[in-house]
Amino acid sequence: MRKDVFNYISACQLCQQFKYNNAPTASPMQLHSVNEPWHTIGMDIMGPFPTTARQKRFLLVIVDYFTRWIELFPLNSITSSDITNILTNEIFSRYGLPKHIVSDNGPQFISNLFKNFCDALGIKQNLTANYHPQSNMTERVNRTLKPLIAIYAQQQPTSWDKEIQKLAYAIRTAVNETTGETPAFMMFGRDPRGPLDLLIGERTEEARPTTNEHVQIQEYKKNLINNLRYAYNIVKEHAEIEKLKQKDKYDRHTTDRQYTEGDLVWVAIPTRQIGENSIAGKLQPHYQGPCRLIKQLTPSTFTVLRINDNVQLGATNTDRLKPYFGPIINKINTTATENDQTTNERQRTTTTTNSNGESIDDDLNLENIKENNPSTRNAPPQRRVSNRHHRVPIRYIEN
Numbered sequence: 001m002r003k004d005v006f007n008y009i010s011a012c013q014l015c016q017q018f019k020y021n022n023a024p025t026a027s028p029m030q031l032h033s034v035n036e037p038w039h040t041i042g043m044d045i046m047g048p049f050p051t052t053a054r055q056k057r058f059l060l061v062i063v064d065y066f067t068r069w070i071e072l073f074p075l076n077s078i079t080s081s082d083i084t085n086i087l088t089n090e091i092f093s094r095y096g097l098p099k100h101i102v103s104d105n106g107p108q109f110i111s112n113l114f115k116n117f118c119d120a121l122g123i124k125q126n127l128t129a130n131y132h133p134q135s136n137m138t139e140r141v142n143r144t145l146k147p148l149i150a151i152y153a154q155q156q157p158t159s160w161d162k163e164i165q166k167l168a169y170a171i172r173t174a175v176n177e178t179t180g181e182t183p184a185f186m187m188f189g190r191d192p193r194g195p196l197d198l199l200i201g202e203r204t205e206e207a208r209p210t211t212n213e214h215v216q217i218q219e220y221k222k223n224l225i226n227n228l229r230y231a232y233n234i235v236k237e238h239a240e241i242e243k244l245k246q247k248d249k250y251d252r253h254t255t256d257r258q259y260t261e262g263d264l265v266w267v268a269i270p271t272r273q274i275g276e277n278s279i280a281g282k283l284q285p286h287y288q289g290p291c292r293l294i295k296q297l298t299p300s301t302f303t304v305l306r307i308n309d310n311v312q313l314g315a316t317n318t319d320r321l322k323p324y325f326g327p328i329i330n331k332i333n334t335t336a337t338e339n340d341q342t343t344n345e346r347q348r349t350t351t352t353t354n355s356n357g358e359s360i361d362d363d364l365n366l367e368n369i370k371e372n373n374p375s376t377r378n379a380p381p382q383r384r385v386s387n388r389h390h391r392v393p394i395r396y397i398e399n
Helices: 002-010 013-018 080-095 112-120 138-153 164-172 183-188 195-200 213-251 329-348 362-372 374-378
Strands: 040-046 058-064 070-075 100-103 124-127 264-268 287-298 301-306 311-317 321-323 351-353 359-361
Touching: 013 287, 040 138, 058 080, 058 138, 070 080, 070 164, 080 112, 112 124, 138 164, 164 183, 183 213, 264 301, 287 311
Parallel strands: 040 100, 100 124
Antiparallel strands: 040 058, 058 070, 264 287, 264 321, 287 301, 301 311, 351 359
């Protein structure tokens, strides 16, 4: 009976749509393995910011997943043509073509122009799930970069674009927690000389005099290759260890919920915002649905279809999903009808006749069978074991 009551309450449509889900909804972290520089890059657009004197309002942020090297480009417009021009002239011409580009579902990145651009260059485009920005490493860079821009803009709000490369230099020369090295060293095999070196007065090793320039170049090349090879191996090992630590810490607050294609779910409705202010109504539902999972894109991402109006909700992470419990009213009526039919059949067949034409009750036959079967006669009555604990107020618990 407890199970029936639990199922009946769980199937309440309004409760599923309006009540908060106290259980952890986050899924275990999915790791992305990168073994070389500029194999995978992340992209994101920040803004709009206060318009500068050069009419810059947006900031394009690009980060390399292996070295954590960042590139920042102030923009006055963010069309697909602008993005592809910057990638071609400023990124690919310097660092080569990546194999993967990770971005959100902004109109610049899902346009036909950008898709054809990636296909022509043999680049696989990885789009993050809707309302799940943590899948893109660039969002982590934005969290560090945004306060720096805000602090500088307090004094000079119309010239933040002129000093943005100084902020990029600060991030490039800072030790990254995951890799254990600076992005600059991972890119060039050396630490760039900065203003702090001038204050400290650290002596730099001067080139040894030699008459053979070729020997000096070959020696520098050999040392650079050895340094980078050693650094890459150390960084790979250190990054893997840090990723596993981060995954272990993150997964403590997650639940490994399994969904399959065709399941019915509720999808969380995102909170609408204007700037930093939320405009969601207090009495609006928190979930929409029922929705059906159409296609599994990744272990934690599905393409979702809303059944009521057949609207595609796009790629949705399982963090925004919860199981849908259908109404059980029809099930109760069907079960009751089946029970009545079974009872009527048993009543019609409760008696049988023996060879003498005498009536014998089926219950007596069952008792004879139990008496002849010792295991059945001695077995205790079966009782369903519930996995739910009966909770009572603490005032009733004896010390």
